[in-house]
Amino acid sequence: MSGNLEQPDLSRSPVGPGAEGSPVVDRDGGDFAGPGRTLRADALRRLRKNKLAVAGLVWIIIIILIAITADLWAPRWLGDPIEIDSATVSERTLLSPSVEHPFGTDKLGRDIASRVIYGARVSLIVGIVAVFIMVVIGLIMGAIAAYYGGIWDSLIMRTADVFFAFPYILFAIALIAVLGKGFQNVFIAIGILGWPSIARVFRSSIMSVKSNEYVDAARAMGASTRRILLRHIMPNSVAPIIVYATMSVGGAILTEAALSFLGMGVQPPSPSWGLMLSEARSFMFTAPWLMIYPGIAILTTVLAFVLLGDGLRDALDVKLKE
Amino acid sequence: MPPLLEVDDLHMHFFTRDGVVKAVDGVSFTLESGKTLGVVGESGSGKSVTALSIMRLVPEPPGKVVSGDIRFKGESVLSMSDKDQRKLRGNRIAMIFQDPMTSLNPVHRIGKQIAEPLRLHKNMSRKEAWAAAVELLAQVGIPQAEERARNYPHEFSGGMRQRAMIAMALACGPDILIADEPTTALDVTIQAQILELVQEIQQRTESAIILITHDLGVVADMADHILVMYGGKAVEFGVADEIFYHSLHPYTWGLLESLPRHDVDDKGALCPIKGQPPSLISLPPGCSFHPRCAYAQPICSTEVPPLVEVERGHYSSCHFAGDPDFVAQFVAHSCYVGGPREADG
Numbered sequence: 001m002s003g004n005l006e007q008p009d010l011s012r013s014p015v016g017p018g019a020e021g022s023p024v025v026d027r028d029g030g031d032f033a034g035p036g037r038t039l040r041a042d043a044l045r046r047l048r049k050n051k052l053a054v055a056g057l058v059w060i061i062i063i064i065l066i067a068i069t070a071d072l073w074a075p076r077w078l079g080d081p082i083e084i085d086s087a088t089v090s091e092r093t094l095l096s097p098s099v100e101h102p103f104g105t106d107k108l109g110r111d112i113a114s115r116v117i118y119g120a121r122v123s124l125i126v127g128i129v130a131v132f133i134m135v136v137i138g139l140i141m142g143a144i145a146a147y148y149g150g151i152w153d154s155l156i157m158r159t160a161d162v163f164f165a166f167p168y169i170l171f172a173i174a175l176i177a178v179l180g181k182g183f184q185n186v187f188i189a190i191g192i193l194g195w196p197s198i199a200r201v202f203r204s205s206i207m208s209v210k211s212n213e214y215v216d217a218a219r220a221m222g223a224s225t226r227r228i229l230l231r232h233i234m235p236n237s238v239a240p241i242i243v244y245a246t247m248s249v250g251g252a253i254l255t256e257a258a259l260s261f262l263g264m265g266v267q268p269p270s271p272s273w274g275l276m277l278s279e280a281r282s283f284m285f286t287a288p289w290l291m292i293y294p295g296i297a298i299l300t301t302v303l304a305f306v307l308l309g310d311g312l313r314d315a316l317d318v319k320l321k322e
Numbered sequence: 323m324p325p326l327l328e329v330d331d332l333h334m335h336f337f338t339r340d341g342v343v344k345a346v347d348g349v350s351f352t353l354e355s356g357k358t359l360g361v362v363g364e365s366g367s368g369k370s371v372t373a374l375s376i377m378r379l380v381p382e383p384p385g386k387v388v389s390g391d392i393r394f395k396g397e398s399v400l401s402m403s404d405k406d407q408r409k410l411r412g413n414r415i416a417m418i419f420q421d422p423m424t425s426l427n428p429v430h431r432i433g434k435q436i437a438e439p440l441r442l443h444k445n446m447s448r449k450e451a452w453a454a455a456v457e458l459l460a461q462v463g464i465p466q467a468e469e470r471a472r473n474y475p476h477e478f479s480g481g482m483r484q485r486a487m488i489a490m491a492l493a494c495g496p497d498i499l500i501a502d503e504p505t506t507a508l509d510v511t512i513q514a515q516i517l518e519l520v521q522e523i524q525q526r527t528e529s530a531i532i533l534i535t536h537d538l539g540v541v542a543d544m545a546d547h548i549l550v551m552y553g554g555k556a557v558e559f560g561v562a563d564e565i566f567y568h569s570l571h572p573y574t575w576g577l578l579e580s581l582p583r584h585d586v587d588d589k590g591a592l593c594p595i596k597g598q599p600p601s602l603i604s605l606p607p608g609c610s611f612h613p614r615c616a617y618a619q620p621i622c623s624t625e626v627p628p629l630v631e632v633e634r635g636h637y638s639s640c641h642f643a644g645d646p647d648f649v650a651q652f653v654a655h656s657c658y659v660g661g662p663r664e665a666d667g
Contacts, residue, residue, distance in 0.1 A: 212424055213420070213424040214425050214426055214427040216419065217417075217419055217427075217487070217490075219377075220417040221412035221416075221439045222408045222409065222411035222443060223408075223412075223438070227442075231430075235429040236428065
């Protein structure tokens with residue numbers, strides 16, 4: 001398990017509707033595509049056609065629902081994910097999957113299914129909060145760099161280069177060593193480390209949008225810099241950010257798993273997929289279910305975010321418009 | 323009372339890595355309200371940069387006004403604060419851009435975009451501005467304006483988009499409308515419609531128009547005055563009829579000759595001005611047109627001809643513009659007899 005997925009392939013990133021070379025058929029006169037068909041509705045329609053992306057979205061929604069409602073049913077049906085029942089621990093340790101424990105139990109007699117379900121909370125919170133942090137920092141930095149240019153651009157982009165120069169996981173470990181181990185510090189670290197990519201993507205997206213004539217037109221209209229950035233440039237440059245952020249959630253989940261696996265992330269006895277994998281190492285051959293189920297959870301969740309991101313990329317790209 | 327707009331010996335240079343690009347290098351003109359000024363010249367002659375300078379839309383850096391001044395109603399635009407400039411832009415001076423396909427923001431509804439200058443300058447509420455935008459759309463000849471205002475730009479055709487752009491520019495009732503090649507991206511029939519619309523609006527609103535184009539045919543109908551630009555300089559300025567029928571500069575002669583003609587049956591070759599426009603980084607010494615000029619004399623390659631008032635209200639920057647015999651050499655609509663000298667490099 002490595003952190004390589006943090007940097008999804010961006011070569012096919014949409015430039016955003018700003019770069020519209022006018023794929024639109026010229027229709028003069030009365031008939032047209034119908035009023036009120038917004039760009040957002042268009043994108044949603046295209047997204048719905050992409051089966052893999054829809055599957056990803058459905059899976060993400062299922063996981064979110066499971067994570068939110070876990071308290072209501074998981075402990076009762078499957079057993080507590082954290083507490084160890086010392087009276088029965090000896091007879092419940094390392095049970096293979098059964099009706100009572102669908103994913104089996106671990107060394108301490110805890111139900112794996114229950115732990116995987118609670119692990120989803122950790123992963124989703126880390127993924128979403130970390131990405132939120134990196135998007136906020138990245139958007140501000142990228143916008144300043146692109147719009148003001150000059151010294152600001154150099155300053156911000158060179159700082160970003162410094163971040164890129166370090167091996168990602170190593171930097172994350174170093175940061176956590178400074179901040180201290182723990183749940184919050186995981187997403188703070190991932191957020192702080194992730195902003196340069198967002199800033200870069202957003203910067204290049206703004207640059208390409210900025211050269212559009214409608215930005216000049218907005219200035220010619222007397223709009224202020226702030227207004228131009230927020231009303232005219234932002235809406236046209238966020239498409240790649242939406243895509244990138246979606247994929248980054250998957251990346252952040254992986255990083256959390258990696259950090260927890262290395263003992264730098266979520267601490268036991270909290271259930272975290274990475275931590276569960278780490279604990280399962282010693283039972284890899286004797287009790288493979290310890291490893292398989294958290295592994296599948298990581299795989300499917302990360303994959304779901306990447307597939308959704310991929311689908312969004314195609315959906316938001318006006319150039320692919322049929 | 324000061325004239326509506328005065329451009330006084332404007333020098334707008336771009337400081338790039340390759341050198342100083344003298345995009346506008348000495349342009350002067352005045353514009354009275356209700357009049358139309360046509361600015362003509364080849365690509366790269368500095369027409370658009372002149373317009374953008376008036377709007378203060380040239381990015382600085384790399385651009386910089388080295389000298390000269392632009393005065394709106396006697397007040398220098400160059401020394402205004404950012405805020406005051408913004409109050410002018412879109413409000414008193416508005417601009418129509420060349421390509422209607424790219425000059426509307428794809429994510430906002432047409433009506434919202436037309437309403438924006440009204441919201442910015444006239445303090446209108448969202449509702450008032452929207453109603454005004456619908457009204458404007460109807461005025462520029464968009465049928466079913468109410469529904470159409472709710473459309474996005476991709477649902478409009480090229481001609482309709484340019485109409486929407488015009489509506490946007492007109493929203494605040496500007497004193498000056500700058501149209502930078504407003505019809506270049508449109509096909510000929512739509513071109514005529516758009517130009518008619520602009521003229522009609524001018525008659526109604528009495529605003530002054532600066533019409534930038536490389537097509538003399540376009541300005542012929544519309545312009546009161548014409549400014550001919552070459553290599554960043556004004557080479558001829560005068561009343562439209564004078565420029566067309568009594569031009570005093572060989573470059574203008576070349577432009578006139580290169581117009582395709584409809585009144586000749588045999589499909590003869592066009593008469594282009596031979597050679598390329600000069601690089602604005604290293605202009606030829608002397609008159610920058612001399613390498614392409616069929617009538618060039620030794621003095622042309624050594625001395626820069628100043629723009630002088632040869633006849634009342636008719637300026638030319640040719641060394642020989644004052645010589646009636648020289649001017650008589652030009653017989654309109656005939657290709658150069660000897661052909662121009664080959665341009666160096």
